[in-house]
Amino acid sequence: MNRILADMKAFGTQYLRSRVGTFFALVFPILLILLFGAIFGSSGSSPVTLYVQDVDNSAASHAFTDALNKTNVTTTRAIPSSADFSQYIRDHSINVALQIPSGFQVALAKAQNGTRVTVNLTLAGDQTQSSYGIAVSAVDAVATAFNLQVAKAAPVVNVLPTSVPGLRHLTYIDLFLPGIIGFTILSTPLFGMTAICAEYRSRRYFKLLATTKLSKPEWLAAKVVFHIILLFASVALMVLVGILVFGLKAVVTPMAVLIIIAGTLEFTSLGMALGIFVRDPETGAAIANAIGFPMMFLAGSFFPVDAMPAFLQTGARFLPLTYINEGLRATMTFANDATALVDLLVTLGFAAVFFVVAARGLSWKSK
Amino acid sequence: MGEPVIDVRDLSKHYADIKAIDGITFNVEKGEMFSLLGPNGAGKTTTVEILEGLRDPTSGEARVLGVDVRTGYRKIRERVGVLPQDFEPFDRLQPREAVAYWAQLFDRTLTKKEIDDLISTVGLSDRAETLAMNLSGGEKRRLGIAMSLVGRPQLVFLDEPTTGLDPGARRELWGLIRQLKKEGTTILLTTHYLDEAEQLADDVAIMNHGKIVARGSPAELIAQYGRGSTIVLAGAGEDGLRAVQARGITAELQGVDVVVKVPVASDMRRMLEKLASIDTPLNEIYTRRASLEDVFLSLVGARMQEGVLAT
Numbered sequence: 001m002n003r004i005l006a007d008m009k010a011f012g013t014q015y016l017r018s019r020v021g022t023f024f025a026l027v028f029p030i031l032l033i034l035l036f037g038a039i040f041g042s043s044g045s046s047p048v049t050l051y052v053q054d055v056d057n058s059a060a061s062h063a064f065t066d067a068l069n070k071t072n073v074t075t076t077r078a079i080p081s082s083a084d085f086s087q088y089i090r091d092h093s094i095n096v097a098l099q100i101p102s103g104f105q106v107a108l109a110k111a112q113n114g115t116r117v118t119v120n121l122t123l124a125g126d127q128t129q130s131s132y133g134i135a136v137s138a139v140d141a142v143a144t145a146f147n148l149q150v151a152k153a154a155p156v157v158n159v160l161p162t163s164v165p166g167l168r169h170l171t172y173i174d175l176f177l178p179g180i181i182g183f184t185i186l187s188t189p190l191f192g193m194t195a196i197c198a199e200y201r202s203r204r205y206f207k208l209l210a211t212t213k214l215s216k217p218e219w220l221a222a223k224v225v226f227h228i229i230l231l232f233a234s235v236a237l238m239v240l241v242g243i244l245v246f247g248l249k250a251v252v253t254p255m256a257v258l259i260i261i262a263g264t265l266e267f268t269s270l271g272m273a274l275g276i277f278v279r280d281p282e283t284g285a286a287i288a289n290a291i292g293f294p295m296m297f298l299a300g301s302f303f304p305v306d307a308m309p310a311f312l313q314t315g316a317r318f319l320p321l322t323y324i325n326e327g328l329r330a331t332m333t334f335a336n337d338a339t340a341l342v343d344l345l346v347t348l349g350f351a352a353v354f355f356v357v358a359a360r361g362l363s364w365k366s367k
Numbered sequence: 368m369g370e371p372v373i374d375v376r377d378l379s380k381h382y383a384d385i386k387a388i389d390g391i392t393f394n395v396e397k398g399e400m401f402s403l404l405g406p407n408g409a410g411k412t413t414t415v416e417i418l419e420g421l422r423d424p425t426s427g428e429a430r431v432l433g434v435d436v437r438t439g440y441r442k443i444r445e446r447v448g449v450l451p452q453d454f455e456p457f458d459r460l461q462p463r464e465a466v467a468y469w470a471q472l473f474d475r476t477l478t479k480k481e482i483d484d485l486i487s488t489v490g491l492s493d494r495a496e497t498l499a500m501n502l503s504g505g506e507k508r509r510l511g512i513a514m515s516l517v518g519r520p521q522l523v524f525l526d527e528p529t530t531g532l533d534p535g536a537r538r539e540l541w542g543l544i545r546q547l548k549k550e551g552t553t554i555l556l557t558t559h560y561l562d563e564a565e566q567l568a569d570d571v572a573i574m575n576h577g578k579i580v581a582r583g584s585p586a587e588l589i590a591q592y593g594r595g596s597t598i599v600l601a602g603a604g605e606d607g608l609r610a611v612q613a614r615g616i617t618a619e620l621q622g623v624d625v626v627v628k629v630p631v632a633s634d635m636r637r638m639l640e641k642l643a644s645i646d647t648p649l650n651e652i653y654t655r656r657a658s659l660e661d662v663f664l665s666l667v668g669a670r671m672q673e674g675v676l677a678t
């Protein structure tokens with residue numbers, strides 16, 4: 001235990017004294033938030049594609065679809081009204097789709113005349129996906145607006161099912177911040193550890209360490225603990241900037257804390273496992289880039305996985321970062337801890353495997 | 368004398384294309400300064416790293432402080448200090464921090480005074496709060512030695528501790544290494560500097576191509592392989608050489624100096640008298656004892672400069 005603390009302290013001291021490392025860990029994510037926030041926050045670009053089957057095909061239903069398009073978080077695409085709704089969703093691997101039933105306009109008209117009626121909108125999709133929560137929020141918000149304006153607050157338009165208690169009035173930053181945290185959980189430990197492995201091998205620190213009492217698991221644990229502390233500092237800064245600059249609503253829940261810890265363990269270990277193949281700084285950077293960059297994009301750090309083609313979405317299921325991004329969005333943005341728990345468990349599973357591979361596979365000695 | 372501190376028997380390490388060590392046997396007694404001397408690629412580092420438990424030998428036996436290093440290095444690591452070849456300290460730690468850190472990796476918490484003492488032992492007191500990356504080459508090595516000493520080891524491995532340093536820094540390190548020995552530490556030192564082995568070691572094993580080609584104290588080696596002493600006619604030049612050779616004396620020209628070997632000590636006076644009677648302009652006449660350089664030349668058939676063999 002003392003050895004772990006001593007190693008963590010020495011490592012942390014060196015890390016913080018190296019300005020480049022500190023910049024990438026603490027400042028770079030903030031710059032990303034400011035940059036993406038400025039781009040998407042102001043233009044109202046929408047990340048989630050919502051498929052709509054407008055069976056009613058009336059002025060009222062068109063108005064509803066238009067309103068959805070005007071929210072900052074969804075754009076709509078049509079499903080032919082003749083198609084079988086469920087079948088179409090399955091055939092086209094659609095994540096989330098809305099059905100406006102026939103009789104929508106009639107119901108609204110009756111409501112305006114004072115009759116008590118309700119009309120049910122069906123929102124179908126994979127409830128574990130963050131895009132589903134976003135769509136629920138958007139449809140809910142529009143339905144509320146319709147109820148207010150058209151029907152004087154009588155609950156005419158009813159969204160079914162509304163099992164996800166999505167936060168209203170989401171802005172892009174709420175969807176984006178969890179992804180940036182995920183990006184940081186990947187990049188800081190992964191790029192850091194492959195660089196460390198390269199340095200420790202080429203400067204023979206591994207051999208030197210092998211002559212001390214510090215074991216490989218202890219060395220790795222020290223790096224994990226340090227990176228967890230660093231990640232928390234980074235997340236705190238990001239949230240602060242998010243709140244001050246963009247009016248962030250998403251909150252760092254206890255579940256998010258657990259996911260950040262598990263994710264940092266996961267990527268610190270992966271970085272060390274990759275160190276098995278790292279001989280010098282060049283190979284270290286190349287390996288980290290080859291694994292890190294595609295994963296950042298494919299796992300939905302910068303835009304939701306659902307916006308990608310179906311085969312990439314399937315691929316994303318195999319990427320460890322996907323579960324971190326998804327879990328953080330679920331708990332931070334949509335308060336959906338049930339989904340986040342699954343993501344946490346998957347992340348812990350990956351983390352355990354990487355830790356064992358790293359602690360066993362990386363050799364400090366030479367042949 | 369009890370069990371030797373290091374006991375190596377018929378040790379070999381073979382790689383696919385090379386026999387890095389090829390059946391070497393030696394032992395090192397307590398308190399001794401033992402030197403493995405040889406050119407680059409002789410197998411010095413391979414030998415040392417086997418003894419540090421960092422590589423597995425192909426065959427043979429290697430025992431350090433009474434344990435087989437292949438299986439038991441963990442039991443003795445606190446009693447062994449290691450300075451690896453080309454040691455570079457952690458760039459962004461100060462010597463004081465590095466020493467405290469390294470001690471903790473051996474489960475020792477040094478007091479401030481203990482740290483100060485260690486830092487001052489290696490002569491870094493003035494530099495104790497400088498980031499290691501800003502230390503000179505010699506200071507970095509001294510920090511490495513301080514780190515190797517945190518556990519108060521009985522045995523220290525120094526793998527080419529002065530390679531790449533300027534002559535001044537080398538001499539300073541020699542002083543430090545001598546001091547270590549005086550305190551009773553057993554030292555295994557590898558080097559490709561003949562003068563270093565001659566100056567420091569009690570016992571030298573000359574290595575070449577994975578084999579030990581000679582073994583003994585510097586004095587013994589010189590007596591056995593040094594082929595006596597040398598008389599130097601400094602500045603005598605080619606005219607001098609011709610004049611000497613005209614008297615039937617074997618000599619060779621080294622630069623502008625004429626060099627005459629005197630293999631048997633008792634011949635010395637007679638040869639000096641002969642040479643003194645030659646009337647040729649020169650700067651001075653002096654005699655030189657054989658050194659390990661001569662030993663190496665006669666054993667390996669080549670001179671060694673900066674670790675590289677030259678014919």
Ligand SMILES: Nc1ncnc2c1ncn2[C@@H]1O[C@H](COP(=O)(O)OP(=O)(O)O)[C@@H](O)[C@H]1O
Pocket residue numbers: 366367382383385386387405406407408409410411412413414
């Ligand atoms: N891991 C290895 N694989 C193949 N050859 C090696 C390896 N390590 C050392 N050698 C070879 O073994 C020989 C001895 O190397 P080394 O012990 O480093 O010599 P020295 O320390 O005396 O300069 C060299 O020819 C070197 O190239």
Ligand SMILES: [Mg+2]
Pocket residue numbers: 408411412413452527
């Ligand atoms: Mg060597």
